[in-house]
Amino acid sequence: MGYYALMENIQLENQNIFFTGRADKIDKSELEKYLVQKGSILVNSINEATIIIQGKFTPIYLEETIYELSKKQITIIQIEKLEEEFSSNLDIDSILMAIKISKDNDRLLKLLNNNFFSDDIFVKLLKLYDFKGDDIYDSDDNRDVCTKIVERFCSLIETNHNIQYAPIGVYYTALETSNPNLLDVIYNMPDYVISAKNAQEDQPLSLKEVVALNPNTSKITQLEILKNSKMNELKFLALNESINQMIQKKLFEKNIDEISLSLIKTNNYDESFIDDFLNNYTLKKELLKKAILDDKLFYKFFENIDDVSIIYLSSNDTLNEEMINKLFEKNIDNANINLLKNKNCPKDKIEEFLKLQDKIYNISIAHNTTLPTQLYLYLFSLDDYDVNLSLAQNTTTPKEVLKSLAALNDKFINETLCANISTPINILLQYQYDGGLKNIISNNDSFREFTRKMVGM
Structure with missing residues (x-):
C-alpha cells in the first residue's frame, strides 16, 4: 500500500x-x-x-x-x-538580512513568487526588490513582481483577470489597498502615470499621487511627501482625509493657492486658517461653497458679505433651513436658483417660487432631491423641455415620471436618462442597442451592478 x-x-x-x-x-x-x-x-x-x-x-x-x-x-x-x-x-528575518547583504535578486524573485507567505512577509521582501531604475513594466522581472502585487492586493482581479498583466493594475492596487506598508513600498517604486484623457476632477494620475491621497498611507510616508515638496503630490496629500493637524499646518504654510484649495475641498484646515482664506478671493470663493457650516461660521461669512459672495455661499450643501431663509432675504436671483436646489430648502419657499411660474426657478426646483411626488408630477405636467431635462437628471424623480420622459424619445433627454442611476433597468436595456447611448449606459453604476448580477459575479 x-x-x-x-x-x-x-x-x-x-x-x-x-x-x-x-x-x-x-x-x-x-x-x-x-x-x-x-x-x-x-x-x-x-x-x-x-x-x-x-x-x-x-x-x-x-x-x-x-x-x-x-x-x-x-x-x-x-x-x-x-x-x-x-x-x-522559514526564519524570514535571517533571509531578509542575507538578501540585503548578498543582493541576490534571483533568490528574492523566487521568494516573491511564494504564495504561501503572508502579505506582511511579501511586503518585507518587496521592499528589498531593486527595479534597477526601469519603469515598473520595462523588464520581465519587474513585470513579474508587479503581477504578484496585483494578484495579492487588487480586488478587481476577481472580475478582470487581465488586470494583473497591465501596469494599471498596480495603480488600482494603490488606490484601494488599506495596507500602509505596501503603500510605503509603492511610493518608492518607479512612478507610473495613467492617461489624463478621461480623468475626473481631482483624480490622481500617478502612483505617487495615489499614495499621497490614500487615507491608509503611513504618517512616515506623508512626511516624506512633504519633504520631497513636489507640487502634484502635495496637492493630493492636502486632499487626504487622514492627515493630522501638523501636516495640515505644514501644507497651509506653503502659501500656495492650489494646495490651499485642496485643503478647503476636504475641510482639512484649522479654524485659524479661515481669515487667511477669506483674504484671498480664489480661496474665499471655494471656502464659501465647501465649508461645513455651523451657526458661528455661517454668520462669520454672512456679516458684511457682498452679493457675489452670497451667490457662492448659497451653493453650500450644508446650509440648514434657517441659513437658507436668511439668504433668501437678500433676494438675489442667482442665489435663489442655488437655494431652490438645496435639499434643505423649506417647502414653503419652493411653493412660493413655483407660484411665480418662472422658467429658471422651475428648472432649479426640478433638481431638488427632496420634493414630494406630487411636485415632480406637477413639474412634468408643465411640458417644459428644460424642466424635463432637469427631471431626467434628478436621481429622486419618481420612476413613473422617468418612464414618461423616456416615452418622449428625445435624444438629449435619453442621454440624460442613460446616466441616471435611478432610471429603470428595462428602459436602459432598450437604450443599450443604440450605439450613441451604449457608452453612457456602460458607465451607469446601477446598470453595471445589474450586469454583474446577471453574469453571476
Missing part, C-alpha cells in the same frame, strides 16, 4: 532525502539549506532515500520507481506540502 504522506505526519530530522523534479516556491539550494538545519541531507540515489520529495515534472521512469517504493512504506512527500511547511517555518 502506497504511503503518500501529509506533512503533519512527517519527521524530516536526520533523514536521507531524495528530491526529484522541481519546485515552484523554493529552489534546490534553498531546500538543501532548510534540510541541513534539520540534520537531514539530500542524496543522489533514490535507493539511499528514507524520504522522497516528488517535485513537478518528475521524469516518467522515476514516477514508476517512486510508485513501487511507496508500496514498501517509503515516505513520499508531494512538493506542494513541503513548500507550505518550508514557507511557514
Whole structure:
C-alpha cells in the first residue's frame, strides 16, 4: 500500500532525502539549506532515500520507481506540502538580512513568487526588490513582481483577470489597498502615470499621487511627501482625509493657492486658517461653497458679505433651513436658483417660487432631491423641455415620471436618462442597442451592478 504522506505526519530530522523534479516556491539550494538545519541531507540515489520529495515534472521512469517504493512504506512527500511547511517555518528575518547583504535578486524573485507567505512577509521582501531604475513594466522581472502585487492586493482581479498583466493594475492596487506598508513600498517604486484623457476632477494620475491621497498611507510616508515638496503630490496629500493637524499646518504654510484649495475641498484646515482664506478671493470663493457650516461660521461669512459672495455661499450643501431663509432675504436671483436646489430648502419657499411660474426657478426646483411626488408630477405636467431635462437628471424623480420622459424619445433627454442611476433597468436595456447611448449606459453604476448580477459575479 502506497504511503503518500501529509506533512503533519512527517519527521524530516536526520533523514536521507531524495528530491526529484522541481519546485515552484523554493529552489534546490534553498531546500538543501532548510534540510541541513534539520540534520537531514539530500542524496543522489533514490535507493539511499528514507524520504522522497516528488517535485513537478518528475521524469516518467522515476514516477514508476517512486510508485513501487511507496508500496514498501517509503515516505513520499508531494512538493506542494513541503513548500507550505518550508514557507511557514522559514526564519524570514535571517533571509531578509542575507538578501540585503548578498543582493541576490534571483533568490528574492523566487521568494516573491511564494504564495504561501503572508502579505506582511511579501511586503518585507518587496521592499528589498531593486527595479534597477526601469519603469515598473520595462523588464520581465519587474513585470513579474508587479503581477504578484496585483494578484495579492487588487480586488478587481476577481472580475478582470487581465488586470494583473497591465501596469494599471498596480495603480488600482494603490488606490484601494488599506495596507500602509505596501503603500510605503509603492511610493518608492518607479512612478507610473495613467492617461489624463478621461480623468475626473481631482483624480490622481500617478502612483505617487495615489499614495499621497490614500487615507491608509503611513504618517512616515506623508512626511516624506512633504519633504520631497513636489507640487502634484502635495496637492493630493492636502486632499487626504487622514492627515493630522501638523501636516495640515505644514501644507497651509506653503502659501500656495492650489494646495490651499485642496485643503478647503476636504475641510482639512484649522479654524485659524479661515481669515487667511477669506483674504484671498480664489480661496474665499471655494471656502464659501465647501465649508461645513455651523451657526458661528455661517454668520462669520454672512456679516458684511457682498452679493457675489452670497451667490457662492448659497451653493453650500450644508446650509440648514434657517441659513437658507436668511439668504433668501437678500433676494438675489442667482442665489435663489442655488437655494431652490438645496435639499434643505423649506417647502414653503419652493411653493412660493413655483407660484411665480418662472422658467429658471422651475428648472432649479426640478433638481431638488427632496420634493414630494406630487411636485415632480406637477413639474412634468408643465411640458417644459428644460424642466424635463432637469427631471431626467434628478436621481429622486419618481420612476413613473422617468418612464414618461423616456416615452418622449428625445435624444438629449435619453442621454440624460442613460446616466441616471435611478432610471429603470428595462428602459436602459432598450437604450443599450443604440450605439450613441451604449457608452453612457456602460458607465451607469446601477446598470453595471445589474450586469454583474446577471453574469453571476
